[in-house]
Amino acid sequence: MRYPHARIGLGTVAAASALLLTAACGANSATDAGSDSKGPIPVGSILDATGPLNVIGKPNIDATNLAIKDINSHGGVLGRQLKLISYDAQSDNAKYTQYANKLTLENKVSVVMGGITSASREAIRPIVDRSKTLYFYNNLYEGGVCDKNVFNTGPVPSQQLAPLIPYATKNFGKKIYIVAADYNFGHISADWAKKYAKQAGATVVGTDFIPLESSDFGAVINNLQAAKPDVVVSLLVGGNHTAFYRQFASTGLNKSMKIVSTTFGDGSEHIVLAPKESTGVTVAFPYFQELKTPENTAFVSTWHAKYGQDYPYVPNSAVTVWNGWHLWAAAVEKAGSLDRDKVIAALESGLSIDSPSGKVTMNPGSHHVTQNVSIAEANDKHGFKVLTTNADVPPAYENSVCDLRKNPTTNKQFTP
Amino acid sequence: MMSTNNRTLSGSVAPIWHRLRKHVPVEIPGAVAVTLAGAVLATTVAPFRALDWSLWVIFGLLALSFTFVWGRAGIFSFGQTAFFGIGAYAYGVLGIDLFPQTGETTTALVAAVVIAAVVAATLGYFIFYGNVGDVYVSIITLAFTLVLLTFMSSTADPSYHIGQALLGGYNGIVGVPPLMLPGGGQMVSPNGLLFTCVAVAAFIGFGIHLLLRRPFGRILAGLRENELRTELLGYDVRRYKLVAFTIGGAIAGLAGGLFAAWGTSVNPNVFSLPQAALVPIWVLVGGRRSLLGAFVGVAIVQGVSDALGGGGGSATPIVLGTLLIAVVVLLPEGVLPTLSALARRFVPALGRASVAAGPAGRTGSPLGDSVIDDSVIDDTVIGGESRKATSITAVDVHKRFGGVAALAGASLEVAPNGVHCLIGPNGAGKSTFFNMLAGRYRPTSGTVLLGDEQITLRRPDERARRGIGIKLQVPSLYGELTAFENVWLAAYGAKRDIGEADVRARGALAWLHLSEKARQPAGELSHGERQWLEIGMVMASDPKVVLLDEPTAGMTREETMRVVELIHDLARTATVIVVEHDMEFVRQLGAPVTMFHEGRIFTSGSIEQLRADERVLDIYLGRGTSHAAH
């Protein structure tokens, strides 16, 4: 800078005037709260429409829009239409905090839904807790969140692994190798897998944790060849980890061992992979597009009507989002009020809905849902073949540690 | 200036005001003004907006740390996000652990700053004392950031905890307490947080402004412009870089601590690649050197992306990407510098007013570079105390590059005062010898003495502080700094006293007859003037020994004649060694000559003696076989 002193005058003036100017704008544009009792009910959603997480975000958003449309077309809630205010967090956690602030403080929404990763949920949670705004987290996650203000509709590890591991042990063999993503979800899921393996009389011959940004699975493939398990439990997540299935197949390992997974498909793995690489991967989820129930047939046709017949696949997470909205709507109707405490009480009354995945019941104590868990096998058409359905699988772990009716002030995430 | 009246009027208001103006730097009222504006702002906006803006100010601080480290000190560090993240984690952990005892979180915030600074200092020591090059610094800092990302993401196990705080792996630390001031026992409200952030940013911003006006700032500017030159002026470049890097780390750590308090959670995303890339983007959009630009850049980039997230649909990244490209192509200097240039052009009064209130008029300035005239020349040529000339001696110096012996046992003693010329054909070893005296090369064997002191293994900056003034063959100035700042840096490097440096710098410019160009950037001077200016820098540094490498390269006759005079002036107080090709110039200097050939000293004598020597001509013309065995 040539004249260091010359700029301070200008700088200060500019800074001060900019601040005052923006203050004026800010004061003007503070919007009115949408809480009058006749107009539409403002509800909020924060998901990732752009950035790397849009693989999951896109179907979540589509499901959100469809659910709102469905609720509104059935007369709304309490005779009022829902007005969805949605934000794109752009795969950036700080944006979750910002938009959660905005939804609760500016838009004054009655409920916030959203968040994909657990980190994004933990960014939202303190804010909705502070403003006492009801919050639904609708994605598959590692489990254990226990918070009066938070409801979870996604499956938790114990829920998926409880039927999956015995199935694998019975059908594929008793030597199990666990390959998990190296973060909270992977570690906790791996612990559950070990526990259920022991119960099923199987032995875990090895466990590998893979960093989320890693896509070179050479070392894991070698370990698998040395250990020669019957079953590989894959708890991998994200685009990078999809490479595992590909490298697994190209080494020819898919001929000698079976992959079972609680994550395969949630990140569109079966779309991205070629049929010959994914065929035979066995998974457990509450929902598959192929489920043959009247509710699901109707749901899928509505979905295709809105988003086109060529929509790649309606994933599990889309339906858990759908379930979140419908559970909330049912609870508001039951409570007859938007008051948070009354809605919580309604949700804690053993409320259940019929969803595309079957009956979904909110557990009063744990705020997690009991739902069907189906076991399916990836087919050669980028889809799944449903093998068996286990009805009403409870979130056993959450139910055992978390009772929010007895201890309403609990606010933590339990880890096994 | 009216300071002479101070004593007679003591007791009345005016002198107090004057004394205040003299001793209170202008930054303090500036910071207070912005803080007050922040207070007004914080009381008028809606809470959600206060929270959004708090984040912008926090990111602005992070950007500011990068502006300081890169825009001002020239270190391109991707590590600012690492220190930001470390600050956030430190606040998270200590907030959880200390809050139950102390009931406040400012201790945690302060600790976050300290921890980030310590980590920055350690990493900086590792980098700068290893003489790691520019681009490589950015990659090391990036790798460091990614190491933290990898580590923090894999701390999911409950065994990773510090006190009560679980590091929490990818989910991060939850339950981080918000900002709690001592004695309050209550969390700071959204608007209070905005006020706090603005106040903190104002004092940090103006603090940096003040720091940059101190000699330290001018040295950093020198460092950024021309590292080698700065080293040759006696500044320990590594140490200044380290200090700048540490300050940058501390500010980033502060921003990180505030970030954790703002979001009440911390996760490893703070160490991610997109976050690391965002910091330079903010700064480039705002303007790389501008302190305020750091905040403006954040407001623009975050403002646009926040707004798009509310309804930009799937086009958000395309809009953002286009915006970045547009800034690069249309506003290459960044938004703020372009705006203030426009403001100066269309509102001339603004520019004039602030310039008039500039250097000379502003009393709080630690660096008074007031205008000078040519009349101050005295016996010591440029004024001030002078050191005594000393001898410089090389004893049996060898230097090998790989298999090639550039010097094969050269010994030379140059007595105090006077001029001494080194000549020789290309490849004779004179330049290697020169660099050996300057400290840029270490000899393979042999010793170099300054007076009686062994300096064989001393770095160039250590030699410079001991009184060796150096001018390299390639012109080496601070092109963007003014002529005055160029010589001032030379003088300060030797004297480390602002007053004395001012006197010497003015004297040196007067001596060069360049006083009226004191305020011109050195890069805008003519070729000859730049060469003179460099000799002036040598003079300003009050050397005992002066080393000049081809000081007249590319000069006209007249310019060369002027250099002869300047060198003779230099020789009044210093021992001057000149490496030169131009025989005519050597003749005009009328100094004893030493000729190099094949890495050794071939012969010494007066220029006339050498000219009469057949062997010398043989070597120069490459004829004969006995001497020129290439």
Next chain:
Amino acid sequence: MTVQPDQLANLTLSLLSSIALLAVISLGLAVLFGMMGVINLAHGEFLMLGAFFTLTGVRHGLNLWVAMVLAALAVGAIGVVVERLLIQHLYGRMPATMLATWGLSLILVQVVVLIYGPASNGIPTPLGSIRIGDYSVSEYSLVLVGAAVLLLGLTYLVLTRTRYGTMARAAVMLPDMAAAVGVDVRRTNMLTFGFGSALAGAGGALLAPITAVVPSMGQTYVGRAFMTVVVGGPGVVAGTASAAGLLGGVNSLVSNLTTSVLGTAALLVVAIVILRFLPTGISGYWERKR
């Protein structure tokens, strides 16, 4: 634990394919950085484009290998366009180039999302697997090693044995002099950028059958590619080969012997230590030694 010969052979192959992977994802960047001093933050997206073009080619019935070559050429062509429209205005302005290419990367990702959706059908790994004792190895990993050698060799030949290569190196080392002796520096720069982009495209094409081809895939590789290029130093071929060998080798070895997490950490730590002690990278150190 005794190491069986088949285990050793398998380990060696796994090592080699890790190294090859690192080399092919870095080479294009090394050309742009080493030859032109351009830091291309959209490098990951150039890889991604190479992968998507391969995918598209195969979907339209092309043979995989033909599709890969065409994808590389297509990315090269995009590189030329980008150079003409954007980069040529920014030479010598390193930070500006970084900002612009970062902007470009955001745009490219989203354009691909809009065209292909966030997830689209991929192509399987071609060829089968071969058995070495108790172990089997994907044949494609051998192809990958071969392709890495081929691309490095090709780059070496282009840069040292062709008229263009001589001009390109001249344009880098002494632009004024090169211009003075009749080298069209503008055209040379354009070609170099195109060449580097094509190499990035080839890297992406080679990745297509072994990773998930998704629009965000570039981000995974760009950090590691940078690490490799910078640790390699200014020598394009020697630098990339040596740095990929060292970093890929360390990563693979540590991953195999301990855990993948430590393998990732080891790669980063080695990069930091190398740069601390060889501040101009490996090839820079060699050049100074000479």
